[in-house]
Amino acid sequence: MRLAIATAALAAFGLASIGSAAAEYPERPVRVIVPSPAGGSTDVGTRILADAIEAHLGQRWVIENRPGAGLLIGMQALADAEPDGYTLGYTHQPFLTVHIYVNEADFTFDSFEPVALLVDDPNTVAVRVDSPFESLEDLIAAMRERPGEITFGDTGYLSDDHLVTVAIERAFGVEANAVHYDGSAPLRAAVLGGHVDVYVGNVGDTKVTYDEGQFRVLAVATEERIDAFPNTPTFRELGVDLVASSARGVSFPAGTPTAYADRMAEAIAAASQDEDYLRRMAEQGLAVRVLTREEYGAFQAQRMEFVRGLLEALGEL
Amino acid sequence: MQSARAKWGDLVVGGVLILVAWYVIDTASTFRGDGWLTPTALAYLIGAGGVALIGQAILASMRGRTATASTAPSTTATGPTGLDLIAMLLPAVLVLLTIAYVALIPRIGFYLASLAFIPAVLAILGMRRWWVYAVTALGFVAFVHVVFERTFAIPLPRAAWLSGIL
Amino acid sequence: MSDLMVEGLVQVFEWRNLAAVTIGTLLGMMVGALPGLTATMGIALLVPLTFGMPADSGLIMLTAVYGAAVFGGSIPAILLHTPGTPAGAATAIDGYQMTLKGQGGRALGISAVSSATGGMLSALALLLIAPPLATFSLRFGPAEFFWITVFGLTIIASLSHGNLLKALIAGAVGLLIGTIGIDPFTGQRRFTYGLPQLFDGVSIVPALIGLFSFSQAMILAEERWKPRLQGFLRFTWRECIPSVRDYLRLLPLILRSGGLGTFVGMLPGAGGDIASWVAYSEARRYSRKRDQFGTGIPEGVAAPEAANNAVTGGSLIPLLTLGIPGSAAAAVLLGGLLIQGLVPGQRLFIDHGAITYAVIFSFFVANILMLALGLLGAGVFQRVNQVPVSVLIALIVALSVIGSYALQNSLFDVWLLLLFGVLGYAMRKLGFMPAALVLGMILAPIFERGLRQGLSISRGDISYFWASPISQFLIALTVIALVAPLLLERFAPARHRKWRAAKSDD
Numbered sequence: 001m002r003l004a005i006a007t008a009a010l011a012a013f014g015l016a017s018i019g020s021a022a023a024e025y026p027e028r029p030v031r032v033i034v035p036s037p038a039g040g041s042t043d044v045g046t047r048i049l050a051d052a053i054e055a056h057l058g059q060r061w062v063i064e065n066r067p068g069a070g071l072l073i074g075m076q077a078l079a080d081a082e083p084d085g086y087t088l089g090y091t092h093q094p095f096l097t098v099h100i101y102v103n104e105a106d107f108t109f110d111s112f113e114p115v116a117l118l119v120d121d122p123n124t125v126a127v128r129v130d131s132p133f134e135s136l137e138d139l140i141a142a143m144r145e146r147p148g149e150i151t152f153g154d155t156g157y158l159s160d161d162h163l164v165t166v167a168i169e170r171a172f173g174v175e176a177n178a179v180h181y182d183g184s185a186p187l188r189a190a191v192l193g194g195h196v197d198v199y200v201g202n203v204g205d206t207k208v209t210y211d212e213g214q215f216r217v218l219a220v221a222t223e224e225r226i227d228a229f230p231n232t233p234t235f236r237e238l239g240v241d242l243v244a245s246s247a248r249g250v251s252f253p254a255g256t257p258t259a260y261a262d263r264m265a266e267a268i269a270a271a272s273q274d275e276d277y278l279r280r281m282a283e284q285g286l287a288v289r290v291l292t293r294e295e296y297g298a299f300q301a302q303r304m305e306f307v308r309g310l311l312e313a314l315g316e317l
Numbered sequence: 318m319q320s321a322r323a324k325w326g327d328l329v330v331g332g333v334l335i336l337v338a339w340y341v342i343d344t345a346s347t348f349r350g351d352g353w354l355t356p357t358a359l360a361y362l363i364g365a366g367g368v369a370l371i372g373q374a375i376l377a378s379m380r381g382r383t384a385t386a387s388t389a390p391s392t393t394a395t396g397p398t399g400l401d402l403i404a405m406l407l408p409a410v411l412v413l414l415t416i417a418y419v420a421l422i423p424r425i426g427f428y429l430a431s432l433a434f435i436p437a438v439l440a441i442l443g444m445r446r447w448w449v450y451a452v453t454a455l456g457f458v459a460f461v462h463v464v465f466e467r468t469f470a471i472p473l474p475r476a477a478w479l480s481g482i483l
Numbered sequence: 484m485s486d487l488m489v490e491g492l493v494q495v496f497e498w499r500n501l502a503a504v505t506i507g508t509l510l511g512m513m514v515g516a517l518p519g520l521t522a523t524m525g526i527a528l529l530v531p532l533t534f535g536m537p538a539d540s541g542l543i544m545l546t547a548v549y550g551a552a553v554f555g556g557s558i559p560a561i562l563l564h565t566p567g568t569p570a571g572a573a574t575a576i577d578g579y580q581m582t583l584k585g586q587g588g589r590a591l592g593i594s595a596v597s598s599a600t601g602g603m604l605s606a607l608a609l610l611l612i613a614p615p616l617a618t619f620s621l622r623f624g625p626a627e628f629f630w631i632t633v634f635g636l637t638i639i640a641s642l643s644h645g646n647l648l649k650a651l652i653a654g655a656v657g658l659l660i661g662t663i664g665i666d667p668f669t670g671q672r673r674f675t676y677g678l679p680q681l682f683d684g685v686s687i688v689p690a691l692i693g694l695f696s697f698s699q700a701m702i703l704a705e706e707r708w709k710p711r712l713q714g715f716l717r718f719t720w721r722e723c724i725p726s727v728r729d730y731l732r733l734l735p736l737i738l739r740s741g742g743l744g745t746f747v748g749m750l751p752g753a754g755g756d757i758a759s760w761v762a763y764s765e766a767r768r769y770s771r772k773r774d775q776f777g778t779g780i781p782e783g784v785a786a787p788e789a790a791n792n793a794v795t796g797g798s799l800i801p802l803l804t805l806g807i808p809g810s811a812a813a814a815v816l817l818g819g820l821l822i823q824g825l826v827p828g829q830r831l832f833i834d835h836g837a838i839t840y841a842v843i844f845s846f847f848v849a850n851i852l853m854l855a856l857g858l859l860g861a862g863v864f865q866r867v868n869q870v871p872v873s874v875l876i877a878l879i880v881a882l883s884v885i886g887s888y889a890l891q892n893s894l895f896d897v898w899l900l901l902l903f904g905v906l907g908y909a910m911r912k913l914g915f916m917p918a919a920l921v922l923g924m925i926l927a928p929i930f931e932r933g934l935r936q937g938l939s940i941s942r943g944d945i946s947y948f949w950a951s952p953i954s955q956f957l958i959a960l961t962v963i964a965l966v967a968p969l970l971l972e973r974f975a976p977a978r979h980r981k982w983r984a985a986k987s988d989d
């Protein structure tokens with residue numbers, strides 16, 4: 001195996017010319033930078049896709065976990081990588097925007113060549129099933145009555161969940177008491193234990209507890225109602241234009257030949273039709289949503305604006 | 318003699334702790350939000366600890382006896398206790414070699430760097446049998462390849478100019 | 484015993500599941516014994532391997548990896564003072580002392596039986612009383628977590644070995660290091676110097692490997708001409724199997740520590756590292772041999788090992804009943820469950836009852852296997868004393884480097900390892916306990932989060948922190964922990980006191 005790679009690499013040095021390269025791309029395994037630890041939901045999802053994509057790409061994906069600093073380290077590693085089409089990596093919204101504007105990252109929006117959106121996990125607002133808040137209206141009314149008292153748990157300062165809390169405050173003109181937790185597990189335990197009033201999270205994590213009959217989901221931040229919670233209204237239905245999610249897509253570093261990006265996007269789109277792939281992703285609670293390269297680029301730009309507004313409201317800009 | 322050195326050690330550590338505490342308190346004063354307990358109060362505690370350490374050392378020397386309580390406990394977990402500077406020579410060389418090792422990894426890849434590092438350590442520690450060098454270095458590289466790269470699929474650093482072979 | 488339970492029990496003994504449990508146990512022990520590869524990491528990297536396996540075999544293998552990795556961490560901790568996982572650090576203190584006294588085999592044997600007993604105790608809790616326990620664990624909010632960490636800090640006193648001041652300083656410095664990184668409530672970057680690698684704080688694993696393993700390599704390097712390790716020269720295979728008398732004498736302690744570990748395992752955010760320290764400290768606090776802790780006594784190995792293996796079953800309790808993982812490793816196991824189409828929750832025991840019970844029963848099999856392999860392996864592991872010291876040093880350092888790197892594919896973590904290695908060496912030379920520093924680093928983030936969350940929820944009203952009965956109980960426990968040693972000393976039998984006085988003279 002190693003010998004085969006060595007031979008291929010030598011052949012690439014000696015023979016391949018730039019012109020014919022695009023047709024043969026990829027000639028060796030592609031490194032995929034996952035900016036979160038091995039075993040997390042992004043990592044597992046990537047490994048499921050890696051399983052499915054080999055048949056469509058003709059090469060393996062080699063996963064490299066570069067966790068830390070709220071995805072910043074992994075996205076920085078991607079921005080710094082050689083733009084030769086052999087390093088792909090995650091670009092995550094809203095974290096990409098947060099790092100560009102708040103954490104003085106060395107990359108910008110233009111440091112990446114968008115390839116495809118893979119998973120779009122919408123934000124949800126839920127309460128414990130015996131909570132007095134029967135609907136979002138109840139919750140907002142209570143917040144008007146007791147400003148700053150209702151506690152909203154999220155998975156970290158400036159996480160996508162926290163930004164939803166900020167968006168709700170802004171949209172309804174109310175004040176919440178944001179309490180930050182270290183991930184979804186401790187947060188769900190805190191809500192179920194009655195230590196925090198409201199859970200702000202994503203569909204994937206919420207569904208487990210909802211199916212168990214422990215959560216009442218008050219609203220989802222999607223354009224239309226979703227299958228996971230058919231009886232739950234969207235924020236749009238409630239008169240507020242709030243669409244937010246943890247949006248995980250992949251990009252190349254800027255400067256990668258567009259032909260390579262097209263080829264990779266094509267392989268991802270093909271793999272995303274695999275029934276086996278879709279079934280496994282659904283079991284993980286990961287909502288697959290594939291966008292084309294152009295759509296993904298536009299999507300990112302639109303989310304950047306949205307998040308920027310929220311950061312401004314928080315006084316972070 | 319040894320405990321006298323240890324006492325000087327305590328004085329230096331106490332001084333360092335006070336400096337650290339001062340630096341932390343000074344820096345934390347620019348933090349937004351409430352940093353009064355962590356880290357500021359902690360830093361005061363550490364500063365107080367530094368003062369107490371110095372006080373203990375001075376008191377012990379004034380009492381004219383070796384500060385037994387403040388030297389390392391006689392447990393052998395710490396190896397030969399006290400500050401024996403000659404004994405620290407080889408550990409220092411080991412640290413320097415490791416620094417070179419880590420610096421080499423991104424340049425020549427993990428495998429080549431290990432093949433250089435392990436024999437170097439054996440050499441400074443006086444290993445005489447040549448086959449031990451070969452078995453240790455090659456055995457380590459083979460083990461790491463099988464366990465880390467094959468079983469667990471963790472990609473290890475490789476040198477770019479070796480076209481990713483090693 | 485319900486039909487589903489019987490079905491699950493039968494399923495465990497299918498050959499493919501027995502094969503899965505054996506492979507899992509072997510892989511787990513190896514993962515645990517290597518520095519850097521933690522139980523969490525081992526499971527995470529093996530989850531993709533289970534994609535193509537039948538659901539029961541895959542999950543049985545992953546849970547076996549979990550338990551065996553936690554046990555495996557104790558082997559190098561005992562023989563070389565280089566714990567393979569953070570959960571094995573507490574074992575290094577008395578375990579290595581036993582090795583130096585020529586009792587390394589005995590320590591390995593006690594570690595194996597304590598780990599297996601603790602693991603099985605937690606599996607029993609998982610099997611019989613998981614739902615009420617899980618519901619109880621939900622009552623732990625920010626205030627309760629805050630008091631747990633305060634209670635945890637009292638452990639520092641039990642690590643002092645005669646110099647309380649230095650132990651307290653080391654603990655405080657550990658807490659300070661633990662506050663490096665982005666403030667979880669304000670986003671303020673504290674002492675990060677523009678390095679994104681420090682935003683989440685100083686990584687515990689490289690720091691721990693540095694403080695324990697790298698510093699140990701440095702200490703071993705001091706005596707160049709010593710060809711073999713001193714101490715455990717006479718060390719036979721027979722010694723590794725603890726006598727029935729030894730076991731029965733330690734059993735109450737093992738069960739107590741196991742119960743403690745089961746409970747700590749259930750709390751999200753607190754895992755094997757904390758459980759083993761708490762158990763070590765509690766064992767010492769209420770032991771008549773208080774002063775012998777740290778000098779190499781079996782109790783100092785039995786308590787942390789029983790506790791950290793009990794965490795494995797404990798952390799599955801909220802995972803299987805509520806879908807909330809009780810530890811980082813359990814969170815990774817959740818991915819393994821979901822990939823097999825098993826959604827955790829009460830209905831798991833009904834919809835997928837046979838598989839679920841098979842996994843729980845396989846816990847017992849895995850622990851028995853781990854015990855057998857641990858005792859048999861002890862005979863092999865002891866051969867480490869045949870290896871020249873120079874080879875050991877080279878391998879400890881090289882494995883520490885690769886282990887620190889592999890955890891996050893980060894060279895930065897390797898530099899951290901070196902920094903903490905030198906710090907650990909200096910601390911040991913100057914009489915500071917690295918263990919106290921590690922404890923501070925582990926507790927600081929939980930302490931800080933509990934405090935900030937509590938103050939945020941109560942909007943600054945500090946009475947929130949003693950409002951609940953659990954908080955009051957934890958406060959009482961902390962006060963007792965601080966006062967009890969003084970009282971015990973006061974009312975100790977005269978003979979004991981005299982022996983103590985003679986002992987504390989050194």
